[in-house]
Amino acid sequence: MQNMETRQELCKYATKIVDNGLVVGPGGNISAKSGEMMYLSPSGFALEEIEPEQWIEVHIPTGEITDIGLRPSSEVLMHLYGYRSNPDIGAMVHTHPSHCIAFTLIEKELPVMFPDQAALVGRTAYVPYIIPTTDLLAEAVAAKVTEASSILLGNHGLVTTGRNLREAYYRTQVVEESAKIYLSAKAAGQPVPLTDQEVDDIAALESEDYRIQLLQKMK
Numbered sequence: 325m326q327n328m329e330t331r332q333e334l335c336k337y338a339t340k341i342v343d344n345g346l347v348v349g350p351g352g353n354i355s356a357k358s359g360e361m362m363y364l365s366p367s368g369f370a371l372e373e374i375e376p377e378q379w380i381e382v383h384i385p386t387g388e389i390t391d392i393g394l395r396p397s398s399e400v401l402m403h404l405y406g407y408r409s410n411p412d413i414g415a416m417v418h419t420h421p422s423h424c425i426a427f428t429l430i431e432k433e434l435p436v437m438f439p440d441q442a443a444l445v446g447r448t449a450y451v452p453y454i455i456p457t458t459d460l461l462a463e464a465v466a467a468k469v470t471e472a473s474s475i476l477l478g479n480h481g482l483v484t485t486g487r488n489l490r491e492a493y494y495r496t497q498v499v500e501e502s503a504k505i506y507l508s509a510k511a512a513g514q515p516v517p518l519t520d521q522e523v524d525d526i527a528a529l530e531s532e533d534y535r536i537q538l539l540q541k542m543k
């Protein structure tokens with residue numbers, strides 16, 4: 325079996341995603357890149373039920389799928405185009421977090437509100453509702469993954485990217501927490517986000533060390 329380490333890592337984060345309520349039932353799909361291959365969840369599975377050998381191998385340059393008798397996620401194009409669009413991406417996580425979806429029902433642009441959000445995620449992009457699983461949605465997401473590591477999908481969910489699964493997963497958690505904070509602040513009054521200058525100051529501070537410290541803190 326090729327790339328057992330990547331497959332095991334995928335199983336680990338698939339379970340965390342479910343345990344943290346970021347999807348329910350058979351929702352969501354995740355992938356990780358290894359060389360020219362991506363390993364993607366099969367379609368219709370609850371993420372935590374996927375066994376290491378069931379992750380679907382897809383050749384990123386050609387889109388060729390290694391046949392193991394399971395269908396790849398219906399969002400295969402979204403993952404494929406994402407890796408093609410931004411070669412720095414090592415993992416992609418698509419979830420349906422409830423506060424993110426609620427946020428997109430009333431707003432589009434998620435403001436940057438607190439330092440960990442600025443440092444770990446930065447600005448979140450937005451794609452209006454497009455029918456799931458379509459080439460159109462895949463193209464729209466691929467156009468955003470060069471400018472943002474998190475993309476809210478209107479009336480649908482969230483896509484995050486990272487250099488690895490851990491980074492993409494933490495970003496999912498932070499964006500969901502941000503949407504939750506925004507919605508509770510909005511219910512109480514008018515949220516006051518960080519200014520552009522304050523966000524840029526965090527980005528300037530953002531030596532790799534600072535990010536790594538934050539990531540370790542969040543372990």
Ligand SMILES: C[C@H](O)[C@@H](O)[C@@H](O)C(=O)COP(=O)(O)O
Pocket residue numbers: 350351352353365366367368369396397398399418456457
């Ligand atoms: C409409 C689907 O739920 C879509 O959002 C899809 O991305 C999903 O979450 C699960 O589909 P797969 O099991 O095919 O990955």
